[in-house]
Amino acid sequence: xxxxxxxxxxxxxxxxxxxxxxxxxxxxxxxxxxxxxxxxxxxxxxxxxxxxxxxxxxxxxxxxxxxxxxxxxxxxxxxxxxxxxxxxxxxxxxxxxxxxxxxxxxxxxxxxxxxxxxxxxxxxxxxxxxxxxxxxxxxxxxxxxxxxxxxxxxxxxxxxxxxxxxxxxxxxxxxxxxxxxxxxxxxxxxxxxxxxxxxxxxxxxxxxxxxxxxxxxxxxxxxxxxxxxxxxxxxxxxxxxxxxxxxxxxxxxxxxxxxxxxxxxxxxxxxxxxxxxxxxxxxxxxxxxxxxxxxxxxxxxxxxxxxxxxxxxxxxxxxxxxxxxxxxxxxxxxxxxxxxxxxxxxxxxxxxxxxxxxxxxxxxxxxxxxxxxxxxxxxxxxxxxxxxxxxxxxxxxxxxxxxxxxxxxxxxxxxxxxxxxxxxxxxxxxxxxxxxxxxxxxxxxxxxxxxxxxxxxxxxxxxxxxxxxxxxxxxxxxxxxxxxxxxxx
Amino acid sequence: xxxxxxxxxxxxxxxxxxxxxxxxxxxxxxxxxxxxxxxxxxxxxxxxxxxxxxxxxxxxxxxxxxxxxxxxxxxxxxxxxxxxxxxxxxxxxxxxxxxxxxxxxxxxxxxxxxxxxxxxxxxxxxxxxxxxxxxxxxxxxxxxxxxxxxxxxxxxxxxxxxxxxxxxxxxxxxxxxxxxxxxxxxxxxxxxxxxxxxxxxxxxxxxxxxxxxxxxxxxxxxxxxxxxxxxxxxxxxxxxxxxxxxxxxxxxxxxxxxxxxxxxxxxxxxxxxxxxxxxxxxxxxxxxxxxxxxxxxxxxxxxxxxxxxxxxxxxxxxxxxxxxxxxxxxxxxxxxxx
Numbered sequence: 149x150x151x152x153x154x155x156x157x158x159x160x161x162x163x164x165x166x167x168x169x170x171x172x173x174x175x176x177x178x179x180x181x182x183x184x185x186x187x188x189x190x191x192x193x194x195x196x197x198x199x200x201x202x203x204x205x206x207x208x209x210x211x212x213x214x215x216x217x218x219x220x221x222x223x224x225x226x227x228x229x230x231x232x233x234x235x236x237x238x239x240x241x242x243x244x245x246x247x248x249x250x251x252x253x254x255x256x257x258x259x260x261x262x263x264x265x266x267x268x269x270x271x272x273x274x275x276x277x278x279x280x281x282x283x284x285x286x287x288x289x290x291x292x293x294x295x296x297x298x299x300x301x302x303x304x305x306x307x308x309x310x311x312x313x314x315x316x317x318x319x320x321x322x323x324x325x326x327x328x329x330x331x332x333x334x335x336x337x338x339x340x341x342x343x344x345x346x347x348x349x350x351x352x353x354x355x356x357x358x359x360x361x362x363x364x365x366x367x368x369x370x371x372x373x374x375x376x377x378x379x380x381x382x383x384x385x386x387x388x389x390x391x392x393x394x395x396x397x398x399x400x401x402x403x404x405x406x407x408x409x410x411x412x413x414x415x416x417x418x419x420x421x422x423x424x425x426x427x428x429x430x431x432x433x434x435x436x437x438x439x440x441x442x443x444x445x446x447x448x449x450x451x452x453x454x455x456x457x458x459x460x461x462x463x464x465x466x467x468x469x470x471x472x473x474x475x476x477x478x479x480x481x482x483x484x485x486x487x488x489x490x491x492x493x494x495x496x497x498x499x500x501x502x503x504x505x506x507x508x509x510x511x512x513x514x515x516x517x518x519x520x521x522x523x524x525x526x527x528x529x530x531x532x533x534x535x536x537x538x539x540x541x542x543x544x545x546x547x548x549x550x551x552x553x554x555x556x557x558x559x560x561x562x563x564x565x566x567x568x569x570x571x572x573x574x575x576x577x578x579x580x581x582x583x584x585x586x587x588x589x590x591x592x593x594x595x596x597x598x599x600x601x602x603x604x605x606x607x608x609x610x611x612x613x614x615x616x617x618x619x620x621x622x623x624x625x626x627x628x629x630x631x632x633x634x635x636x637x
Numbered sequence: 638x639x640x641x642x643x644x645x646x647x648x649x650x651x652x653x654x655x656x657x658x659x660x661x662x663x664x665x666x667x668x669x670x671x672x673x674x675x676x677x678x679x680x681x682x683x684x685x686x687x688x689x690x691x692x693x694x695x696x697x698x699x700x701x702x703x704x705x706x707x708x709x710x711x712x713x714x715x716x717x718x719x720x721x722x723x724x725x726x727x728x729x730x731x732x733x734x735x736x737x738x739x740x741x742x743x744x745x746x747x748x749x750x751x752x753x754x755x756x757x758x759x760x761x762x763x764x765x766x767x768x769x770x771x772x773x774x775x776x777x778x779x780x781x782x783x784x785x786x787x788x789x790x791x792x793x794x795x796x797x798x799x800x801x802x803x804x805x806x807x808x809x810x811x812x813x814x815x816x817x818x819x820x821x822x823x824x825x826x827x828x829x830x831x832x833x834x835x836x837x838x839x840x841x842x843x844x845x846x847x848x849x850x851x852x853x854x855x856x857x858x859x860x861x862x863x864x865x866x867x868x869x870x871x872x873x874x875x876x877x878x879x880x881x882x883x884x885x886x887x888x889x890x891x892x893x894x895x896x897x898x899x900x901x902x903x904x905x906x907x908x909x910x911x912x913x914x915x916x917x918x919x920x921x922x923x924x925x926x927x928x929x930x931x932x933x934x935x936x937x938x939x940x941x942x943x944x945x946x947x948x949x950x951x952x953x954x955x956x957x958x959x960x961x962x963x964x965x966x967x968x969x970x971x972x973x974x975x
Contacts, residue, residue, distance in 0.1 A: 256718060
């Protein structure tokens, strides 16, 4: 039991773990794991809608305008993926918002006035738009004009992006709350909205929105590229899929470097507004000048769970951390984790951040490699590149999830930074039996959902290969990469 | 204090704005149980079909619209959170397992039809069918239990709450049958009519039993409200709508039947609103009774949600009309990505 307790301690902070004999998890711990787990699955599908939206609009527009078989094929294939992703996003999104009430009612009561409005706007402005026009897009090809059909795809895409906007308004407010004051209502301290512009359009909002939308675009471009590469690997002259791969790479060439530049500036903003999170990202304990760790590996296993610079083999630039955090001063003081009473689970934040940044640089490399092959007109001929892209197809999602963990776990122990602790937000009436039962149900059902989504993608690819005349896909033995590639969930 | 966007900070736009919002929230609830209700009904009636063509006809009937219908739940939930956050948090915290069971049932209802058509494999399709039918029965049942527990403040494991759940299942079957009768050819419509008549009788019977139990036990002190003039009027109108629906159905006037059938869940929502108002959340283990004015958010927040939200709600209603217009008329069996 020793090691299991350790893992829980690392993941959720010392003292959170169970005593080793309890059959059920404490309600708070179960609620946190449940929320983290459900949002991790939900975000996969939410990002799919956001990232796939531009592809859908483009393919629909080209298919309707040029009447070419190539775009029609791509439109039809990716629209099916979008439809499955949208349904999965909806069915996993409803439990998300319910958990604000079921598991974290104190959070809803304290922050309801600030978060309720944006969430209601999300439903009314974005979600209805997406759901209504997706119905038209999926079933209405013969029932509406070409122009209205293309417009429907644009409205679905706009809905997906707008949805992300309102959700991040809520999240950004939780990270850097502004535009409110605490008042007493029904005998309870709650936040009252005083300045909507300050509350909804926090500086953090802009940072998060660009980073999240771009991360979704990158993740889905890698997925599209991976599927295209796989089909081309089986059938090099599939024209539609050469087009798909090329478009995905062109998108990556813009999006991947943008993410690195933007991410660097975003990290500085985090240092200004959430120094504790920034210190956890860098494993920086002692207040003083900070080095920049370009690369870090643990020299013994304890460093995995307790990443302190002295226990790591690092390649570091001395004082560059100070330089970056302060925007130009090598001697600037960076506050260390030792200054705080409660820290987030540092290991999860530190390693997630390293993984995200490392993957980000990998994507830039893959994008430019692809760009070079396009320039040389050898894109579909390079088996090495096709294989690399097949392997990279889930990695965008891995970067997205680790980035999300940095943001969300890095803010702990606060659910609303410096206003409300997660431990105070959790339901007081929730029993550990109820919480453990629902957590178990969510774990089992959501694993099923992810598998169903992956199998659906596999069947769609099989179907596509059959239509393209690749017969081996119809045999019982499928050695394709998709079913095996599940490391991101 | 500045007045952002020229929206009043200290007072509500109109003094009765909190009550207006109570009405808006109840309107969203009504839209949800009316629109997703007939989706649930289609899911239940799906279980009575054993040939593939009929099953696909039923799926095609609700395919383009169910997703949009379901969003009314989110609208109901988030508008409750925006206007009455204490109600949202207590309702869901007090009924933890029921609420999460409901969203999981919705999940199964939603993915069943979507995944079914992705693969030509009988076992797979059967599994998806079970998921669809099971979710379609369980979701309205649990949502009804949740509503009953809220309105009668007697807890989820009580007769009034469970009977409310059964009532919502029955009324969904009625609206589902009427919707399908109006949308399909004579053969299928005839069978839907017969099933719909049975469901209507079951619903009316269930309402009588529920009200008898509530009046007898005075659960949530609701007896007085039910026996008041508006209470009697709503129950009376439900009986009239139900019985005239049966008559219209038996005369094969399906569109008119559908209109009366949709009145049933609308009246049910009206009864919920009547029973709650002006108390929006009764006293429970987690806190004291809340009235609309206790629970409502401060003027600035509500004014802002009103100014930004109302015009959008009008637009939403307009494009719902558009959506139903595009897919009006008899069902064509067609698949995704056609």
